[in-house]
Amino acid sequence: MDRETALTLYKKMLQIRKFEEMLYHLFLTRPMPGSMHQYNGQEAVAVGVCAHLNRDDYITSTHRGHGHCIAKGASLKAVMAEMFAKQTGCCRGMGGSMHIADFSVGMLGAIAIVGAGIPIATGAGWSCQLKGKGQVAVSFFGDGAANEGAFHEGINLAAVWKLPVIFVCENNLYGFSTHYRRVTPIDNIADRASSYGIPGVVVDGMDITTVYREAGKAVKRAREGGGPTLMECKTYRFRGHSRFEKSSYRAQQELEEWKKRDPIIQFKNHLLESFKIDKQELLPIEKDVEKEIEEAVAYAERSPDPDPDDYKKYIYA
Ligand SMILES: Cc1ncc(C[n+]2csc(CCOP(=O)(O)OP(=O)(O)O)c2C)c(N)n1
Numbered sequence: 199m200d201r202e203t204a205l206t207l208y209k210k211m212l213q214i215r216k217f218e219e220m221l222y223h224l225f226l227t228r229p230m231p232g233s234m235h236q237y238n239g240q241e242a243v244a245v246g247v248c249a250h251l252n253r254d255d256y257i258t259s260t261h262r263g264h265g266h267c268i269a270k271g272a273s274l275k276a277v278m279a280e281m282f283a284k285q286t287g288c289c290r291g292m293g294g295s296m297h298i299a300d301f302s303v304g305m306l307g308a309i310a311i312v313g314a315g316i317p318i319a320t321g322a323g324w325s326c327q328l329k330g331k332g333q334v335a336v337s338f339f340g341d342g343a344a345n346e347g348a349f350h351e352g353i354n355l356a357a358v359w360k361l362p363v364i365f366v367c368e369n370n371l372y373g374f375s376t377h378y379r380r381v382t383p384i385d386n387i388a389d390r391a392s393s394y395g396i397p398g399v400v401v402d403g404m405d406i407t408t409v410y411r412e413a414g415k416a417v418k419r420a421r422e423g424g425g426p427t428l429m430e431c432k433t434y435r436f437r438g439h440s441r442f443e444k445s446s447y448r449a450q451q452e453l454e455e456w457k458k459r460d461p462i463i464q465f466k467n468h469l470l471e472s473f474k475i476d477k478q479e480l481l482p483i484e485k486d487v488e489k490e491i492e493e494a495v496a497y498a499e500r501s502p503d504p505d506p507d508d509y510k511k512y513i514y515a
């Protein structure tokens with residue numbers, strides 16, 4: 199990874215973190231529409247993978263979709279406006295946090311049905327293969343989704359047809375309140391790749407340099423016609439499952455241990471030590487991000503509400 203890429207990735211992770219910290223504050227201090235699931239702690243996965251994607255590549259996301267959407271290149275203003283259900287939101291204010299999408303950057307949608315994005319990415323990958331322009335599709339999904347039937351169907355078909363799809367499982371140890379090992383009899387979800395005859399790789403999802411490196415290999419392989427890869431990123435969510443859920447099923451000590459491996463702090467240290475970047479050089483980036491988030495909120499606040507009749511424009515029949 200070169201210096202410029204490293205700084206870009208740092209800024210992207212920070213944008214996602216600060217965006218969600220602001221959202222947390224907004225949900226506490228004023229009436230906000232809907233609910234939300236925070237990506238806090240998992241930023242290295244979306245950013246490390248999406249760094250290899252072009253605007254015309256595709257991703258599918260989950261109920262925990264803010265990070266994927268921002269990492270794929272959606273504007274902070276449009277995503278924030280969507281959180282406020284405003285007409286300027288990337289779904290015209292009609293999707294909200296759990297259905298956030300931005301087709302203009304290839305973000306096909308945050309899909310609240312667990313596992314449902316997996317076969318959609320397979321379909322997107324099929325379209326990439328038919329068009330023959332070297333595009334790829336990525337599916338982000340959780341450890342819980344890996345035990346849904348859609349996981350098998352989506353990966354099996356992609357493997358048989360050698361589709362350009364990267365299946366990225368974000369194993370954050372919990373599906374809502376259920377610990378991974380209560381519902382999964384093996385250590386690594388990536389081991390399942392062998393039953394589809396595709397490569398499976400286990401990655402430290404808290405370390406963006408590793409995610410970036412392994413995603414690079416998988417994306418290259420897909421673009422060159424080598425077929426899909428199953429990439430499992432071991433990670434952790436720092437906040438509750440959704441909005442204010444207290445995570446009483448997790449030990450405080452477990453949370454503290456994972457927080458020591460915060461992907462953003464780790465990478466910042468890496469920038470200072472390995473890239474010999476001066477702290478002062480990071481300050482303007484950090485200030486820029488704060489400003490961008492404030493501007494996004496101001497933009498969302500002054501944006502108009504959708505016309506109630508607008509919903510008719512978006513019904514498919
Ligand atoms: C098919 C389906 N079953 C159950 C739910 C309820 N539900 C929403 S999120 C969630 C947990 C998903 O866990 P995981 O896939 O690990 O993702 P994470 O929340 O950890 O990011 C559940 C059970 C759902 N939305 N869809």
Ligand SMILES: [Mg+2]
Nearest residue numbers: 340341372373
């Ligand atoms: Mg999970």
